[in-house]
Amino acid sequence: MGALYLSGSLGSPDFTKAREYLALGAEADLSARLAYGHLLMNGLGGEKDLVGAEQVFVRAAKLGSLEGFYLRAKLVLGRNASEAEVRAAVNDINSAAKKGFPPALSTIAELYRTGTFLEKSPQKAVEYYLKAADGGYSEALSTIAEMYLFAELGSADIEKAEVFYRQAISKGIKSANYSLAFFLYNKDLENKSGLGESYRIAKIASLAWDERCQYLLGLMYYEGLAVARDNEQAYFWLDLAASAGVFEAHHIRALAAKALTKDQINKVKSRAREWFVANHDRPHGHLFIDNSKHRYQ
Template identity: 25%
Template sequence: MSAASNIHSLLARLLPERIVPAPTPARRRQRLFAGVGLPSQRAPLGERFGLVSRLDEAVDLQAVYSDLRDRALEGNVAALNDLGWIWLNGKYWLADTSLAGHLLRMAALQGSAAAWFNLGQQHYFGKGVEISYVQAAECYRQAFERGMLHAAAALGDLYEEEVCDGDQDWQVDLIEALRWFMRGAKRGEARCRFEVGYRFLHGLYVQTDTKAGLYWLELAAAAGVMQAAEELAVHFSREDAGRYRDWRDQAILMGSTLALTLKLEDQIQP
C-alpha cells in the first residue's frame, strides 16, 4: 500500500462524519477572536473572503465541515491544516485538541508552513499538550523555513519571553530575539520591520542608528503597522513639522488614538 493510501486510510478513520456544535457562548465570541494559530485559507488584506468569514457566515456548519473533510481526504493539505486549526480552538465546533494535533502533524509533515506554525501555537499555549517553549520554537523555525514569515515575529517574541508558564527549560535571549526580528524584516514581514526599526531608533540591544531606525519604521508604516506611523510622528515632531504632520495624519487614518490626541493638542496650541 502506498504512503498516500495509508494517509487516506488513517484520515478516513480520524475524521468523523459529523461535527459536534460548539457551546453557544463560544459561537458568540468567534467574531471577536479568531483563536490560536492561523488557517491556511486567509482573506487577502482588505477582502472579506477567507475561512473565518466563511465559518462566521455559515448557515450550515456541517456542510462547511463536510466540504473541508472531502478535500482533506482528496489530499488537500490546506484543508487538513484548517480542520486541525478549527478543532484546536473549538470556536465553530467542539474542540478536540488531540485530534487537532494529529491533523496538524500530518499537514506539517506534508510541508504545510501554517500547520508547523499552529503546532508551535499548540505547544506555546499548552492546548492539549504540556507547555513547551522549546517545542514551540522548533515548530516556529520549521514554519519560517517553509515560508511563513510571521513565524519570525513569533520567535522574536518567544526569545523575549520573561515569564515562562510552568517549569520551562528556556533562556531569554534578547540578541537572538533581535536576530529573528531582523530575519523577518529582511524578508518583508511588517511587524518585524517595526520591531527592528524601534530598536535601532531607541538603541535597544543594538547601537542607536537613527537612519536605519527610520528606514525600517517607514517600511513598516507603509505596510500598515500603526505603531510604526506613531513612532515616526513622535520622532519628527521634534525636528520636521511637515513630516510630523504627514505621519500623524497617516496614523490617524490607521485608527491611532495617540495621533488623534496629538492633532487635537496641536489645534488648541496658540
C-alpha cells in the first residue's frame, strides 16, 4: 500500500499515508525500508528526520543494500560528525563507487572537484563523472560540461562543453536544455543558426515546464534576436516563468508590459492561465518552489 500511495497509483501521491504504510513494511521488506528512509530524509509526509533516516539506512546496509550503505555515509558527511566518522563515510562511499554504484561515483567525483575530504583533482573528477554517466547517472554529463565551460580543467573548452551538454540533453537531463540554450543564445549574436537552435531548445523545454527555459524564451521574444519580437508572447512565457519562481522574469515581463495595452495584458494572462491549468498536472518538477505550492496568480 505504501508504494501505491507513494507512486500516486491511487490518485495524487500521498506522502503522509505512504510514510505510514512504509514504516510498517520497512521491518519486513528492503524496498519499503529504503523508500521509508527517503521520506524521512526529505521530510515528505511529515517532519524531516535525518537521525531516523540514517538508522533506517544502517539497517538496509546490514541487509546488503548498496544504496543503504551509500545513503548512510552521505548523511554522516552532512551532519556534525567526528573525523573518524568522516573518514569511514568517505571510505564507504568510495567502496560503493568501486562496486559501480552510480550515485557513489558521482559523489566521489564531486569530492575531487571541490577538494572536500579528498585532494582536489578536476581530472579525477571528470574520470568519476564519466563512470557515473556510463552507469546511467546522466546528470554527470551536464556537470562535466560545466567544468569545461568554467575552465576548471585549464582554459575554457567551449567545444567540449557543447558536446557534453548535447549528450546530457539526449539523455533527458532537464537542466542541460537551459544551459545549452542560454550558452548558444549569448555565444554569437551574429550566428543565426546558433540563435535558431537556442530558440528551438528553449521552446521545447518550455512546453515541458522548464521554468528557466520559459524565462529565456520570454527574453528571446522580448529582444527579437532569435525570433521575431513579440511582446505578447514575451509576456506569456515570462508570466509562467514568474509563477514558477524565476525572479528575473518579473523584470523583463514589466518591460514587455510597457508595450502592451491593459486589454492585451488581460488577454495574455488569460491564455497563460489556461495553459497553466491544462499543463500543470503533467509530471514535472520545479527548481525554485515546491510543486504543491505552485499557483498561477
